[in-house]
Amino acid sequence: QVQLVESGGGLVQPGGSLRLSCAASGLIFSIYHMGWYRQAPGKQRELVARITTSGLTTYADSVKGRFTISRDNAKNTVYLRMNNLKPEDTAVYYCNADHSALRMNYWGKGTLVTVSS
Numbered sequence: 001q002v003q004l005v006e007s008g009g010g011l012v013q014p015g016g017s018l019r020l021s022c023a024a025s026g027l028i029f030s031i032y033h034m035g036w037y038r039q040a041p042g043k044q045r046e047l048v049a050r051i052t053t054s055g056l057t058t059y060a061d062s063v064k065g066r067f068t069i070s071r072d073n074a075k076n077t078v079y080l081r082m083n084n085l086k087p088e089d090t091a092v093y094y095c096n097a098d099h100s101a102l103r104m105n106y107w108g109k110g111t112l113v114t115v116s117s
Contacts, residue, residue, distance in 0.1 A: 002026040002106045004095045009111030012085055016115070020080040022095030022108055029076040033098045036069060036080045038091035038113075045094065049080060062088075085115045 008020040020036065035050040049069035050058045057069055068081040078095060095108040 002097070004097060004106055004108035006093065006095050006108045006111040009093060009113045011114045011116065013117050014086060014115055016085050017081070017083045018085065018113060020082070020093055020095075020111060020113075022078045022080075024076045024078070024095075024097060027097060027104075027106070029097075030073040031099060032104075033100075034069075034071055034078040035096040035098065036078070037094045037096055038089075039094070039110075040088075040091040043091075048093070051078065082113070085113075087115050089113060090115050 003025045005023045006020060008018060010018065012018055031053060033050060033052045036048040037045050038048050039045040046060065048060050048063055049067055051069045051071050059067060066082065066084045069078065071078045090113060092110040092112050094110045097106045
């Protein structure tokens with residue numbers, strides 16, 4: 001079955017960096033658009049960054065210039081590099097695989113990022 005497994009979360013001080021990884025299995029990774037979403041306590045889940053099958057990227061305004069999404073189709077993995085982290089970046093980060101034409105959409109279980117001094 002399809003699995004998306006996130007890793008790389010943790011506690012970091014403001015201004016610090018983290019790299020999240022999402023390893024996918026059970027699907028043809030290269031044909032899926034991949035995204036990172038986050039959900040802070042008491043808030044709705046929101047899109048952080050997205051990368052298409054052709055490598056086009058989009059970002060939430062709040063993370064532009066600080067976060068970078070990338071993918072390695074050979075490793076079936078999508079990454080989120082997060083720099084200059086702020087307390088408001090604290091959330092559970094979820095990986096998403098989407099293929100709208102096939103109506104396939106999958107989620108990982110999430111990884112917690114806490115930005116605090």
